[in-house]
Amino acid sequence: MRFLFNTSAKRIYRFGNPWCALITFLTLGRLVALAQWPYGSPTTPAAQRNALSVVRSQAGWLDNATRTAPNYGAQGADNVWQQFQALRGTYAALKQTLTPQQAAQGANSLAELDAGLDIIQEVFPNYQDAVASGQPVNSALREMCQVLRQTCAVWLQELNKCCSRLRVGWG
Amino acid sequence: MRSELWHDSRISIEACSLVRYGIFWSTSVLTAKVFLRPIPQEHQMDWVYGITQTPVKGDNRLFLSGSWGTAASSTACEVAKTRAALSKKGFSSPIFVVFSVTLLMTGFFGCATHDSTSAAHRPGSGVAEYQQITSQAQKAVISALNSLEKVSAHTNNCPPNVRASLANEAQRLQVDSLQIRARAQAIQARGDAYFADWSETLKQIDNPGVREAAERNHSQLEQSFSQIKLASQQAGAAFKPFLSGLRQLHINLDKDASAAGSSSGSDLLKATRDHGQEVLKQLGVITNELHGITRMLTPTKSSSKN
Numbered sequence: 001m002r003f004l005f006n007t008s009a010k011r012i013y014r015f016g017n018p019w020c021a022l023i024t025f026l027t028l029g030r031l032v033a034l035a036q037w038p039y040g041s042p043t044t045p046a047a048q049r050n051a052l053s054v055v056r057s058q059a060g061w062l063d064n065a066t067r068t069a070p071n072y073g074a075q076g077a078d079n080v081w082q083q084f085q086a087l088r089g090t091y092a093a094l095k096q097t098l099t100p101q102q103a104a105q106g107a108n109s110l111a112e113l114d115a116g117l118d119i120i121q122e123v124f125p126n127y128q129d130a131v132a133s134g135q136p137v138n139s140a141l142r143e144m145c146q147v148l149r150q151t152c153a154v155w156l157q158e159l160n161k162c163c164s165r166l167r168v169g170w171g
Numbered sequence: 172m173r174s175e176l177w178h179d180s181r182i183s184i185e186a187c188s189l190v191r192y193g194i195f196w197s198t199s200v201l202t203a204k205v206f207l208r209p210i211p212q213e214h215q216m217d218w219v220y221g222i223t224q225t226p227v228k229g230d231n232r233l234f235l236s237g238s239w240g241t242a243a244s245s246t247a248c249e250v251a252k253t254r255a256a257l258s259k260k261g262f263s264s265p266i267f268v269v270f271s272v273t274l275l276m277t278g279f280f281g282c283a284t285h286d287s288t289s290a291a292h293r294p295g296s297g298v299a300e301y302q303q304i305t306s307q308a309q310k311a312v313i314s315a316l317n318s319l320e321k322v323s324a325h326t327n328n329c330p331p332n333v334r335a336s337l338a339n340e341a342q343r344l345q346v347d348s349l350q351i352r353a354r355a356q357a358i359q360a361r362g363d364a365y366f367a368d369w370s371e372t373l374k375q376i377d378n379p380g381v382r383e384a385a386e387r388n389h390s391q392l393e394q395s396f397s398q399i400k401l402a403s404q405q406a407g408a409a410f411k412p413f414l415s416g417l418r419q420l421h422i423n424l425d426k427d428a429s430a431a432g433s434s435s436g437s438d439l440l441k442a443t444r445d446h447g448q449e450v451l452k453q454l455g456v457i458t459n460e461l462h463g464i465t466r467m468l469t470p471t472k473s474s475s476k477n
């Protein structure tokens with residue numbers, strides 16, 4: 001970091017200041033693009049691509065969680081729940097990046113994706129019911145994770161189709 | 172198959188990101204190495220006039236940076252020679268600057284790759300897709316009903332393979348019916364707006380015969396949609412107790428292999444089977460309506476000639 005803040009009068013940098021500014025801008029810009037933008041979501045193709053990439057990554061995390069959760073019992077179920085809620089959050093963020101035209105054109109598909117997440121979420125109360133009915137926790141958790149993993153894969157496939165249809169991230 | 176496709180897609184995205192980050196950071200470091208070195212005040216205008224002078228050996232007053240990998244013991248002469256060599260190769264020319272900026276921008280704004288599935292979707296393909304997911308759900312319901320029949324044949328002592336089959340079918344049903352349940356829920360939630368949006372997609376179909384048929388049969392299409400909406404609602408209402416019954420039977424049989432033989436067990440078995448039959452019936456109604464829609468949208472010979 002020394003080169004960024006060295007303001008010694010004796011040292012004159014060839015292209016130093018403009019390049020420092022450019023690199024700083026690009027680096028910070030990259031961070032801003034990855035983080036949540038607090039002033040309303042931009043609807044640029046780059047923002048859409050980023051948001052879609054985050055949803056896919058989160059789906060991967062959820063997939064991993066469903067594979068490891070049966071080894072951790074109730075704690076594993078909590079982790080899967082959190083990862084699923086995070087997936088819902090990233091999907092909501094993706095929807096915020098859609099242009100009004102895309103949102104209108106894909107209203108049916110988006111409603112189906114919303115409904116899909118609601119239906120998938122039913123596995124959690126089903127798991128609680130199964131445990132309350134006397135099914136062993138590990139067995140119930142394993143079944144829940146299998147269903148969750150497979151249904152989320154179907155859901156992600158539908159999301160990819162929908163995004164492709166709406167040309168999300170194209171620009 | 173689904174998960175393989177999904178993983179392939181993710182891998183390509185990750186690889187793309189990796190390349191982008193690689194380009195971005197390597198270019199940043201290279202640029203900083205070349206341009207961010209301090210130069211003596213007496214040589215600061217050299218780049219303007221294209222002069223590349225080698226300073227006197229041992230003069231290390233202003234060339235040492237140390238921050239970017241240059242050893243503190245390097246002499247000014249060595250550093251200047253390196254820079255002179257770079258300059259001769261064109262690294263400090265405006266072309267190199269433009270090249271660097273282009274690379275930085277490439278890394279920053281990312282790849283513009285698209286999913287290969289985009290071409291697969293065409294306006295109006297929704298009916299065929301709906302038929303496909305309905306058929307998929309029908310198969311899953313039939314399989315679950317078959318496994319119920321096997322359980323009812325072994326009420327006194329249900330063998331482990333039959334119990335395992337019931338559990339598997341209950342899981343498969345949840346997965347294979349996801350799309351149709353989601354669609355049914357979306358139809359209920361959006362109501363007429365769903366049909367209006369779907370009608371809009373019909374207007375984008377390339378085939379003028381299909382467009383004309385859609386306009387001509389608009390009221391019948393709307394009526395069919397209402398039937399589908401009603402059947403979806405009834406199928407959804409029967410599906411929940413059906414799935415719940417399957418799961419409860421599976422849990423009861425795991426605890427006691429003869430659970431289906433008790434009066435409560437046989438009642439549960441019967442109620443679950445009835446709900447399953449109701450789901451199947453409503454899915455049949457949806458299938459029939461979809462066939463009707465397909466017929467309505469098939470252009471007649473006279474309209475296709477036009």
